[in-house]
Every structure is written in structure tokens, then in C-alpha cells.
Amino acid sequence: MNRIIRFLSSLKIAITVIVLIVILAILATLVPQGREPSFYLDQFGSRLGSAIVAVQFNNFWRSALFIVPLAVFFINLLACTLRRLTGRLRRKAPLRIGPDLIHLSLLLLIIAGGITLFTRQETMVFLAEGSSFGLPDGKTIRLKNFDFEMYDDGRPKDWISRVEVLNGKSVVKSFDIEVNKPLRVGTYRIFQSSYKNDAVAVLEREGEQVMIRPGEAIPFEGGFFGFLESRSGPEGNTAVFIQEKDGKRTQISLASGEDFSGILLSDLLIHSESGLQVVTQKGVLIIYLSLGLLCFGLFLSFYQKLGDIN
Amino acid sequence: MLATIAFILQFAALIIMIVFLFRAGKGNKISGDISPYLLLLSAVLLLTDLVVRSIQINFIAITNTYESLVFFSAVIMIVLAAGKLRFKDRFASVIVFGGTVVSLALLAVASSPIAPDTIRPPIPALQSWWLVLHVTFAFIGEAFFVVAFVSSIMLLATKNEDKRAKLDKTTYTAIAVGYPIFTAGALIFGAVWAANAWGSFWSWDPKETWALITWLTYTLYLHVRLYKKLKGPVSAWISIVAFLFTLFTFFGVNFLLSGLHSYG
Numbered sequence: 001m002n003r004i005i006r007f008l009s010s011l012k013i014a015i016t017v018i019v020l021i022v023i024l025a026i027l028a029t030l031v032p033q034g035r036e037p038s039f040y041l042d043q044f045g046s047r048l049g050s051a052i053v054a055v056q057f058n059n060f061w062r063s064a065l066f067i068v069p070l071a072v073f074f075i076n077l078l079a080c081t082l083r084r085l086t087g088r089l090r091r092k093a094p095l096r097i098g099p100d101l102i103h104l105s106l107l108l109l110i111i112a113g114g115i116t117l118f119t120r121q122e123t124m125v126f127l128a129e130g131s132s133f134g135l136p137d138g139k140t141i142r143l144k145n146f147d148f149e150m151y152d153d154g155r156p157k158d159w160i161s162r163v164e165v166l167n168g169k170s171v172v173k174s175f176d177i178e179v180n181k182p183l184r185v186g187t188y189r190i191f192q193s194s195y196k197n198d199a200v201a202v203l204e205r206e207g208e209q210v211m212i213r214p215g216e217a218i219p220f221e222g223g224f225f226g227f228l229e230s231r232s233g234p235e236g237n238t239a240v241f242i243q244e245k246d247g248k249r250t251q252i253s254l255a256s257g258e259d260f261s262g263i264l265l266s267d268l269l270i271h272s273e274s275g276l277q278v279v280t281q282k283g284v285l286i287i288y289l290s291l292g293l294l295c296f297g298l299f300l301s302f303y304q305k306l307g308d309i310n
Numbered sequence: 311m312l313a314t315i316a317f318i319l320q321f322a323a324l325i326i327m328i329v330f331l332f333r334a335g336k337g338n339k340i341s342g343d344i345s346p347y348l349l350l351l352s353a354v355l356l357l358t359d360l361v362v363r364s365i366q367i368n369f370i371a372i373t374n375t376y377e378s379l380v381f382f383s384a385v386i387m388i389v390l391a392a393g394k395l396r397f398k399d400r401f402a403s404v405i406v407f408g409g410t411v412v413s414l415a416l417l418a419v420a421s422s423p424i425a426p427d428t429i430r431p432p433i434p435a436l437q438s439w440w441l442v443l444h445v446t447f448a449f450i451g452e453a454f455f456v457v458a459f460v461s462s463i464m465l466l467a468t469k470n471e472d473k474r475a476k477l478d479k480t481t482y483t484a485i486a487v488g489y490p491i492f493t494a495g496a497l498i499f500g501a502v503w504a505a506n507a508w509g510s511f512w513s514w515d516p517k518e519t520w521a522l523i524t525w526l527t528y529t530l531y532l533h534v535r536l537y538k539k540l541k542g543p544v545s546a547w548i549s550i551v552a553f554l555f556t557l558f559t560f561f562g563v564n565f566l567l568s569g570l571h572s573y574g
Contacts, residue, residue: 011536018530025523029516029567061514113512122509151431158434179434180507191509192434279509287511291498298490305486 009079017073024069028060062117074110077103098304101297108290115283122280126196126273132166135278137186140166144174146274148195154233159192161274177276187280194275199230201239202267209266221245225263230270239268312359313380313427316352317417320387320410323348327407331400343403346391349410353387356380366429370442373432375564378445379420385453386413393457401464401476408460424565440503447495448521452556454488455528457481459553462546478542481549482535489528496521516567520559527552 031052032039040058041049056063081103088100125133132142142164149157158178165173165185175183183190203210203218203225210218217226223244228251231238241252241260254265323345330343359380363371371377390409394402419425458481465477500521501511512518531548534540 011533014533015530018526018533022523022526022530025519025526028514029519029523029563033514116511120510153430155430156433157431158437180438180440180503182506182509189509191507193508277509284505287501287505291501295494295498298493302487302490305483305490 005079005083008075009083010076013072013076014080017069017076020069021066021073024060024065028057028066031057031060033061034059070110074107077107081107096304098297098299098301101293101300103297105290105294105297108286108293112283112286112290115286116281119283120279120281123278124193125276125278127161127276128271128273135185135188137188138167139172139185141183141185141190141276142166143274146195146272148232148272150232159195159274161192161276163190189279191277191279192274193277196273196275197230197232198271198273199227199239200269200271201227201230201241201265202269204264204266205262217242220263221261223247230268232270237268237270239265312355312362313417313420316355316359316383317414317421319348319352319355320383320414320417323352324407324410324414327403327410331403331407343394345406346394349387349391349394349406353384353391356384356387360384363429367431369432369437371429372442372445373436374430375425376420376427378449378560379416379425381446382449382452383413383416383420385450386416386456389453389457401473401480404464405457405460405480408463409456412456412460419561435507438503438506440499440506444495444499444503447491447499449495451488451490451492451495454484455492455549455553455556458484458488458549462549462553465546466543466550474542478545481546485528485531485549489532492528493525497525517559517563520555520563520567524552524555524559527555 032043035058037049037053037058040052043049044052052058055065057065060066081100084100084103088096127133127141127143127146129143129146132140134140143161144164145160145162147158147160147162149160151157161177163175163177163183164171165175165183173185177183177190177192179192182192198213200211200213203212205218212218212227214227214229217224219225220243223246224242226242226244228240228242231240231253236255238253238255241254243250243252243260252260254260256265256268258265326343326345326348330345360371360377363377367373372381386409390406390413394406396402420427461477461480461484465474465481468474468477500518504513504518505511527548531545531552534548535545
């Protein structure tokens with residue numbers, strides 16, 4: 001048994017597997033991850049592209065190429081930790097447990113990472129003010145109000161989703177979800193993730209009114225006049241249109257009440273929806289525990305190292 | 311303006327160091343050198359610059375490339391000045407000299423168009439105290455890696471075994487102190503921030519992956535040294551490569567690879 005542990009805890013294995021993971025990780029950052037197989041064939045040519053897809057280098061962090069070295073690293077670390085701790089206890093050597101705690105926390109972290117990987121479920125929900133969605137545990141989240149605050153230069157300052165958590169018809173909690181301030185409901189965490197605007201441009205031409213959404217167009221002087229997108233800025237909302245005439249395209253930006261060549265933008269209706277990410281996963285507590293243990297182990301190592309220097 | 315004065319002070323300190331390095335004989339104690347005080351003064355100015363910006367944006371000013379570079383340079387200055395005041399020998403002077411060159415290079419980048427110094431309050435994702443801890447601890451750790459980088463180059467440049475042993479010890483000490491701080495900042499606080507902002511501790515974003523690569527390379531350094539025969543030149547090369555990875559994580563990923571960290 002001791003011989004097996006001595007072999008598995010070998011420093012040579014540790015060094016080899018660390019070098020291997022470093023090299024593979026570098027290569028993985030050079031290959032875009034998670035794209036369609038055709039992307040790799042186009043980008044890297046048929047031979048290399050096929051090889052990337054065949055060995056799952058396009059999904060490296062979930063592939064055997066990463067999982068196997070990580071498993072070897074885990075076994076090596078486990079054996080090393082057992083060997084160090086038992087050896088220390090047997091010899092009744094003075095405690096210098098900083099590195100041991102670091103090793104132990106990394107083992108826990110790998111286990112917790114695996115648990116979250118296999119148990120994580122996430123959904124993206126877009127809610128308009130007044131609408132709601134149900135969680136699998138029976139509770140309901142209702143969006144009372146969605147605020148999008150901007151700085152003077154037009155960059156986002158804050159997105160705030162003011163929500164109520166309902167159990168049946170009774171409100172059990174009111175909460176303002178912001179980026180970096182998720183809502184926790186049972187095992188679910190709800191994050192402010194994004195937003196989208198559903199815009200409608202109300203156009204008037206020769207007394208006739210027509211409503212179009214982004215991507216739609218009306219005929220115009222032998223070409224078309226299309227609604228590209230709406231934009232929000234400190235001066236208010238504007239609609240961006242594309243006019244095509246004689247094969248030439250021109251981009252035009254209009255605010256409500258402005259007109260272009262006889263087409264009046266009489267109104268721009270923007271209806272914002274808050275994008276909430278709902279996440280549930282097991283193992284989070286173990287991750288926090290292992291990060292805390294890692295911090296403590298690092299602190300002990302640091303403290304002992306300072307003692308050595310002094 | 312404050313960063314420019316800090317740059318001039320560091321440059322002046324560099325000139326003084328050159329003069330003293332030429333004047334001092336081998337192994338002689340160097341006295342009357344005011345360069346560490348100039349370095350400290352430059353750190354104070356750089357930190358003052360950040361305090362002024364923090365007041366203006368109503369948040370800790372460490373949320374873009376310019377502010378990160380200024381903070382990094384300030385911490386390097388403090389570490390180098392403290393080292394020079396404590397170890398007043400020729401070795402310390404040469405290491406401080408090399409570290410100051412690195413810091414000046416960082417400030418030069420801070421004054422270039424790739425790191426605009428426009429004062430802008432942070433976007434929602436960056437408004438987190440975990441981010442502040444993440445960035446500051448990572449750079450404090452990396453300031454020690456600068457010392458290790460310079461001493462590793464010096465180790466490779468000399469054939470004298472006594473000098474090599476001393477430089478090897480300096481490299482190891484700097485990494486042993488910087489490693490826990492870097493780990494706490496770059497990996498632990500970064501993961502907690504990500505969990506609060508995006509609901510995931512780790513996303514294998516290119517910058518996260520390169521931070522992990524850097525950390526693994528320093529981990530490799532610490533373990534390789536357990537083999538006596540690998541102490542010295544081999545471990546010095548690993549320290550140099552690890553520091554180059556640190557720089558790539560900071561600069562290279564921002565400009566060459568895209569991801570969640572494209573803002574800083």
C-alpha cells in the first residue's frame with residue numbers, strides 16, 4: 001500500500017502533469033471553443049480542422065484531453081497529501097500545514113467543480129414589467145419595474161429589476177436584482193444578465209400610418225425604407241433606418257417627430273425586457289468551503305514564509 | 311500629471327542607481343543613495359492619482375487598463391524601495407534597478423494610446439468589491455514576481471556559484487511571498503466575483519485560463535525546486551517564463567484574445 005501511495009504521489013508525475021496541462025491549456029486558448037464543426041474545417045483546413053473536432057479540442061474543458069490529466073493530477077495530489085499528513089503524524093514533526101491545506105482545498109475544489117458541472121441548470125428568462133415566471137419549486141418571480149440607468153456618455157450605469165417573490169398569491173420577498181447582486185430563492189439564484197428592447201416604429205406617409213419592427217421595411221421610391229434598430233442614449237431614444245434607392249444604401253437616424261423624405265416617425269414605442277439568468281447547482285457550498293480553506297492555507301504558508309525570511 | 315511626475319522620479323532614481331552602481335566596489339555597502347526614497351515618493355504620487363480618480367468616479371479607481379498599470383507600478387515601487395532599504399547591498403541595487411526598468415516600461419504603456427487615461431465610472435459588472443480585491447491582490451502578488459523575474463535573469467547572467475545560490479534564494483523568496491497573494495487575488499477573489507456577477511465561478515474565459523496557466527507555472531516553479539539539481543538555472547528559466555505569462559495574461563489576452571475581460 002505504501003509503495004503504491006509513494007508511486008502515485010511522485011513529484012515526477014506532478015511536474016509532468018502540470019507541464020502537460022499548461023501546454024494543452026495554452027493551445028486551448030488559441031483554438032476558439034464551442035463552435036460548430038464546420039467552423040474548424042473552414043478556419044484550420046480539412047486535416048487539422050477534422051483532427052480538432054475528432055479529439056474534441058473544440059470543447060477542450062469537457063474533453064478527455066483535459067479530464068484525464070486532471071484526474072491524474074487529482075490522484076497525485078491526493079496521494080501526496082495522504083503521504084505528507086501521515087508521515088508528519090507518524091514522525092510527530094512540527095506542524096507546517098499551509099501547503100497541506102492548499103493541497104486539500106484543491107482536491108475539494110476539483111470535486112466541487114465536477115459536482116457543479118454535472119448538476120448545473122441554467123435558464124434565461126426575459127420579462128416585461130408586470131409579467132412573471134414560475135420556479136420549479138412552485139414560487140413565482142414577478143417583475144414590478146425595470147430601470148436602465150445610463151451615464152452621460154451613454155454607457156450603462158445600472159440595470160435594476162425590482163421583483164417580488166410570490167408563494168401562491170402572497171408576496172414573500174421584495175428584492176432589487178442588479179449585476180453583482182443576485183436574488184437567492186431556495187436553491188435558485190437569479191442574476192441580472194442582460195436586457196432587450198422590443199421596438200415599434202410608427203411611420204406616417206401621405207396620411208397613412210404603418211407600424212414596423214426591426215428587420216421590417218416599407219417600399220420607398222423604387223427601393224425600401226427599413227427599420228434597423230432602436231438606440232437609447234442620454235438624449236432619448238432614436239430609430240435607425242436604412243434607405244435603399246438606386247442600389248445605394250444610406251443609414252438614417254430619427255427621433256420621434258422627425259421626418260425623412262416625406263416619411264414621418266410619428267412615434268417610437270420601446271418596450272424593455274429584463275434578461276434574468278436563473279441558475280441552480282449543487283456543490284456551491286463545497287466550493288466556498290474549499291476557497292476558504294485555500295485562503296487559510298495560503299495565509300499559513302505566507303506567514304510561515306515571512307517567519308523564514310525574518 | 312501625477313503619473314508623469316512619478317515617471318520622472320522613477321527615471322531620476324534609475325540614473326542615481328546607475329551612478330551608485332558604478333561608484334560602489336564589488337560587495338561594498340552603498341550609502342547616501344536616495345533612490346529608494348524617490349521610488350517611494352513616486353508610489354505615493356501614483357496612489358494619489360488613483361485616489362483623485364476614485365473620488366471622481368465614486369468607486370475605487372482600478373477598473374481599466376490605465377488604472378491597473380498605475381497601481382501595478384506603485385506596488386512595484388513600494389516592494390523595491392522596501393527591499394532596497396532593507397538589503398543595502400549590490401545585489402539588491404541591481405534587482406531594484408531591473409525592477410524599476412520594468413515599472414518604467416509599465417508606465418510608458420500607461421501613457422500610450424492602448425491605455426487611455428479617460429476618467430470613466432465603471433460599467434455595472436465592474437461595480438463590485440470583489441473586483442477591487444481581485445485586481446489589487448493579483449497585482450501585489452505580481453509585484454513580487456517582478457523581483458523574481460529580475461533576479462532570475464541575473465542568475466542566468468552569472469557563472470559564479472555563490473552568486474547563483476544567493477540569487478536563487480532571492481527568486482524563491484519573492485515567489486514564495488507573491489504566490490499566495492497572487493492566488494488569493496487572481497483565482498479566489500476573481501472566482502467569487504464571477505459567481506456574484508455571472509453565476510459561475512469559472513467560465514474558461516481566455517483571461518481566466520491564462521491566469522490559471524500563470525499560476526500553474528509558478529506552482530511548477532515551487533515544485534521543481536524540490537529537486538536539488540533543478541534549483542538554479544532550470545528554476546530561473548521557469549520563473550522567467552511564468553513572468554512572461556503574467557504579462558501575456560495582462561496585455562496579450564486583452565489585445566489578442568477576446569472574452570469577458572476585454573475591458574481591463
